[in-house]
Amino acid sequence: MDDGTIYLIVKALHLLSLISWMAGMLYLPRLFVYHVDAEVGGVQSETFKVMERRLLKAIMTPAMLATWIFGIWLLSFGTVDMGSDIWFHIKLTLVIAMTVIHMMAAKWRKDFEADKNTRTARFFRIMNEVPAVLMVAIVLLVVVKPF
Numbered sequence: 001m002d003d004g005t006i007y008l009i010v011k012a013l014h015l016l017s018l019i020s021w022m023a024g025m026l027y028l029p030r031l032f033v034y035h036v037d038a039e040v041g042g043v044q045s046e047t048f049k050v051m052e053r054r055l056l057k058a059i060m061t062p063a064m065l066a067t068w069i070f071g072i073w074l075l076s077f078g079t080v081d082m083g084s085d086i087w088f089h090i091k092l093t094l095v096i097a098m099t100v101i102h103m104m105a106a107k108w109r110k111d112f113e114a115d116k117n118t119r120t121a122r123f124f125r126i127m128n129e130v131p132a133v134l135m136v137a138i139v140l141l142v143v144v145k146p147f
Helices: 001-035 043-075 084-114 121-146
Strands: none
Touching: 001 084, 001 121, 043 084, 043 121, 084 121
16 A cells, blocks of 8 residues: 555544544533433432443543544654644644543543532533534634634
8 A cells, every 4th residue: 555545544544533532522421411310329320320431431532542543643644744734733732622621521430430420410511512612623723724
């Protein structure tokens, strides 16, 4: 395979990883919204714990890691000028922010698992929107490259 084909394959894998990660980032806080109202120790609460753990550990975290790995690999092709492509630095900052939100969600999941959640459904509704806003900004930066 030539470098152009490898680049396209890596780019496709990066996008597939990103789609999987974002699906989880948009769904997990929604599960938290419903989990807040579940009776502590009840069947519904225990079901949410299983769903949240599996979503985070089996889908979201591997997808996040793959997104980072394929993204870094893409940089090795030299298609981004690290010195002058301001859009890339903004995008990278937003991806780091998304990663921080991911880690916060992992902490919130542990709080639910230990029956120690203190946050409201409203909080999780708001946090459900943050990844969506970040995702829109990241995609616009990559496609439009305004800077």
